[in-house]
Amino acid sequence: MGAFLDKPKTEKTNHIGNGRDYRYVVASMQGWRIDMEDAHTVEIQITNSPPFETWSFFAVFDGHAGRRAAFHSAENLLQTILETDEFQKLAVELNSNGHEMTEKCQQYIKDGMRTGFLQLDAAMDESNSDEKERSGTTAICAIMTSDNIFVANLGDSRGVISRTDNDIFATEDHKPYLEKERERILKAGGSVMIQRVNGSLAVSRALGDYEYKSVPGLCPTEQLVSPEPDVYVLNRNKETDEFLILACDGIYDVLENDKLCELVRSRLQATEDLKQATNQVLDVCLSMGSRDNMTMILVLFEGAPTFDPEKAEKEKEWLREADDKLDGIIRGLEPNQADADLVMSMLRREGFEELPLPGGLHLARTLVDLKLKRMEVPENEIIERQTNGGDVSAGSPSSN
CATH class of the missing domain: 1.10.10 (Arc Repressor Mutant, subunit A)
Incomplete structure (x- = not known):
């Protein structure tokens, strides 16, 4: 049996909810793949106590070569981030300054998210030391406060923010053929063939994939495949922010960032049913030729497009x-x-x-x-x- 089914599984899994000043909906579909290897996390409150009780966390994980890495990451990434030294210091700082989001606090968050990825990857490797884990996963996640959105991406899942002033923010994929990724791969003794690490793996950064992380004398971020995310900090703007999309490459394989935003906008104008709107996005991607699992988290801000009768x-x-x-x-x-x-x-x-x-x-x-x-x-x-x-x-x- 090959990597694909005879016909796609088009049943959707949905989850919908509300935060303090936003709505969100999750949509996922197995599609043509034999197995569903995507996973996701949504936490409206990342903790129940100050200073994080008003912060939210969203994440999408796109697994490959098995589902273990994606599902393990979905269950453990947030807690790993919260337990980092940076977030412990952040809590002390925020509780002492009246919860003011200073540049120092922003840096704690960025550093803590990076450290959390590295620690999760190391812990997952140690927990499977008897048998090298072959599965891996990309990750795209966001921590949302009242003033900022902190986005971390690893691999080719992507985060996009649409604004009413036609300004679109998007994370950058980690692909082996990109110069900064290719340089690290070659220094580690690897190669980039047919745009893949050693002619096999299509992403240059991921959690798991430990067969690409075993070069002696190199730290984790210097290996052929790195677990280090890029972390972005964005200011929230109630006047212009429309929505945040976190999605796997099954969607971006067929839609560029601007076209995806246009499609989401049109679906929100065509129906008041958020599940229907996001499910239609997945169906359009399937019809356009996507052959992968698909998962999308859509977070709607106050400035999101509204139903147009x-x-x-x-x-x-x-x-x-x-x-x-x-x-x-x-x-x-x-x-x-x-x-x-x-x-x-x-x-x-x-x-x-x-x-x-x-x-x-x-x-x-x-x-x-x-x-x-x-x-x-x-x-x-x-x-x-x-x-x-x-x-x-x-x-x-x-x-x-």
């Missing part, structure tokens, strides 16, 4: 037309031919007018998956569900 009605009208067109296409197929990619291709070939919104024709993918799922349900089961008041046309299963 006029735009929503225009989209509903387009979807009704697409629904009729899809019925004709699917009726002409044998059950064993019913493939979402084929149906989308036929819809495109028939010249169906694209919706003039980010995502375009790919916005019909959710509808296609829904129709094909209905075809998989036996007719007697449909009758039974309808008799019992069920709805077989409900969207993809989700859990809270």
